[in-house]
Amino acid sequence: MSIWGAPTVTSPVEATVELPGSKSITNRAFILAALADGPSTVRGALRSRDTNLMLSGLSGLGTGVQVDPDDETTVLITPRTMRGADVYCGLAGTVMRFLPPVAAFATGTVTFDGDEQARTRPLSTILDALRDLGVAVSGERLPFTIDGTGAAPGGEVTIDASASSQFVSGLLLSAARFDDGVTVRHVGPPVPSMPHIDMTVDMLAESGVVVQHPNPETWQVSSSTIAALDRDIEPDLSNAAAFLAAAAVTNGSVTVPRWPSATTQPGAQIVDVLAEMGCAIDHSGGDLTVRGPEKLTGINIDLRAIGELTPTIAALCALADGESVLSGIAHLRGHETNRLAALTTEINRLGGDCTETDDGLRIAPATMHGGVWESYADHRMATAGALVGLVVQGVTVADVETTQKTLPDFPGMWQKMIGHP
Numbered sequence: 001m002s003i004w005g006a007p008t009v010t011s012p013v014e015a016t017v018e019l020p021g022s023k024s025i026t027n028r029a030f031i032l033a034a035l036a037d038g039p040s041t042v043r044g045a046l047r048s049r050d051t052n053l054m055l056s057g058l059s060g061l062g063t064g065v066q067v068d069p070d071d072e073t074t075v076l077i078t079p080r081t082m083r084g085a086d087v088y089c090g091l092a093g094t095v096m097r098f099l100p101p102v103a104a105f106a107t108g109t110v111t112f113d114g115d116e117q118a119r120t121r122p123l124s125t126i127l128d129a130l131r132d133l134g135v136a137v138s139g140e141r142l143p144f145t146i147d148g149t150g151a152a153p154g155g156e157v158t159i160d161a162s163a164s165s166q167f168v169s170g171l172l173l174s175a176a177r178f179d180d181g182v183t184v185r186h187v188g189p190p191v192p193s194m195p196h197i198d199m200t201v202d203m204l205a206e207s208g209v210v211v212q213h214p215n216p217e218t219w220q221v222s223s224s225t226i227a228a229l230d231r232d233i234e235p236d237l238s239n240a241a242a243f244l245a246a247a248a249v250t251n252g253s254v255t256v257p258r259w260p261s262a263t264t265q266p267g268a269q270i271v272d273v274l275a276e277m278g279c280a281i282d283h284s285g286g287d288l289t290v291r292g293p294e295k296l297t298g299i300n301i302d303l304r305a306i307g308e309l310t311p312t313i314a315a316l317c318a319l320a321d322g323e324s325v326l327s328g329i330a331h332l333r334g335h336e337t338n339r340l341a342a343l344t345t346e347i348n349r350l351g352g353d354c355t356e357t358d359d360g361l362r363i364a365p366a367t368m369h370g371g372v373w374e375s376y377a378d379h380r381m382a383t384a385g386a387l388v389g390l391v392v393q394g395v396t397v398a399d400v401e402t403t404q405k406t407l408p409d410f411p412g413m414w415q416k417m418i419g420h421p
């Protein structure tokens with residue numbers, strides 16, 4: 001495992017950073033394309049570990065996957081009869097939760113496995129739901145097996161999706177292909193990351209599938225075909241957050257081109273967070289520019305809807321002037337790693353003052369110093385370490401390659417941003 005010396009700057013970062021496509025939109029587009037009624041083209045797709053694993057999984061199941069030889073971000077997907085396969089999920093929540101419903105339509109046995117850390121991520125909710133929908137599933141977590149028969153009955157299912165919105169999204173993405181459609185009813189503490197469910201519903205609508213939402217906790221999809229798609233993927237705004245944060249902590253200015261004027265990506269909300277912490281925001285001509293203040297203020301915020309931004313926001317808070325309280329994110333204990341424990345350990349190791357609470361973090365101002373920042377195989381932990389290292393000398397980030405989960409070349413992009421080749 002490598003150790004990466006995070007570059008420190010002595011002057012404000014001034015840069016324009018082009019982000020590759022959204023992980024969440026790309027992997028939804030791949031699933032919908034594989035289940036559609038004809039060939040689809042996905043342009044501007046993210047090509048990183050999570051999305052490549054999705055393509056490998058679909059292709060193993062028999063789906064035609066053709067990458068444009070002149071542009072690896074353009075992928076032609078041709079639906080075909082699905083067959084048994086071995087699917088490797090890596091550490092990707094979208095793969096381990098979006099593909100099992102698809103496997104129900106294969107004729108044959110589909111085995112799923114993933115990285116060591118993936119075996120402890122919450123999964124039983126969706127596997128139990130599939131059993132209730134008439135699918136033969138063996139196991140409760142990775143590794144597990146689905147015995148597909150080429151079709152599945154579907155119907156109504158009640159789940160507790162408080163550990164992950166991906167349980168709802170995973171069921172909805174395939175719902176139209178079940179014989180009787182699928183109705184998902186959530187019962188339990190609030191569902192996190194609701195914008196990601198809105199993203200699922202919007203993308204289904206674009207593919208001609210209507211999701212009825214009779215009350216905030218129920219989603220209904222009737223059996224129907226899924227229309228083939230030809231779609232451009234927006235830049236990944238959650239990945240953009242770490243780069244915009246670089247402007248925030250250095251009194252600099254970072255511009256992200258092609259920032260959508262309307263989006264379901266929760267990452268867009270980083271803009272409001274940065275504004276509240278003292279940054280100036282300019283969204284004009286399709287570009288989004290963040291200008292950092294002399295001093296960042298702390299923030300008291302419920303992050304339930306935008307939990308995946310937490311590592312970036314926590315790093316910002318550790319470098320801010322006032323105290324911060326981040327709440328609504330108990331479910332982050334089941335993300336790539338236990339992010340609340342990981343952030344607390346790493347911020348405190350470098351002299352910060354972070355306390356884990358029942359449902360989040362409390363971060364007080366403290367002078368930080370250099371040292372090793374562990375990544376825990378978590379891409380967003382690694383980028384958070386790079387952010388701290390931008391203004392704290394002597395920070396080294398362990399296993400920076402883990403950023404390949406959602407960014408093919410984070411270190412290269414970061415060096416380019418600060419003007420170092």
Ligand SMILES: O=C(O)C1=C[C@@H](OP(=O)(O)O)[C@@H](O)[C@H](O)C1
Binds near residue numbers: 024025094192193331
């Ligand atoms: O559906 C998606 O694409 C995602 C949903 C969210 O998961 P949780 O609801 O488990 O937080 C988010 O954190 C993850 O990065 C991507």
Ligand SMILES: C=C(OP(=O)(O)O)C(=O)O
Binds near residue numbers: 091092093380
């Ligand atoms: C939680 C995340 O990923 P996953 O899709 O693996 O759940 C994330 O990217 O922050």
